[in-house]
Amino acid sequence: MQLVLTEKAKKLMRLCELEGYKSPHDLLEAVAGHSVCPAICMTEGCDHTAEMEPDQTEGYCDACGGNTVTSALVLAGFI
Numbered sequence: 001m002q003l004v005l006t007e008k009a010k011k012l013m014r015l016c017e018l019e020g021y022k023s024p025h026d027l028l029e030a031v032a033g034h035s036v037c038p039a040i041c042m043t044e045g046c047d048h049t050a051e052m053e054p055d056q057t058e059g060y061c062d063a064c065g066g067n068t069v070t071s072a073l074v075l076a077g078f079i
């Protein structure tokens with residue numbers, strides 16, 4: 001078993017915190033069936049969040065300029 005949280009898991013937890021959800025489960029329940037989904041920049045040190053398509057993996061980050069914004073559903077492994 002891998003005990004260290006992966007980068008994706010860490011970002012997902014951070015996104016929940018920033019969006020005010022207690023857990024990834026709450027966030028995923030809240031966005032289920034919606035056309036947009038909370039997303040977070042994957043660059044280390046940049047926690048910019050945005051609303052993106054649920055399957056977004058390379059969204060543009062307004063904060064650091066990278067195509068690095070990934071949706072919560074992708075981070076959670078749902079897509």
Ligand SMILES: [Zn+2]
Binds near residue numbers: 047061063064065068
């Ligand atoms: Zn960024």
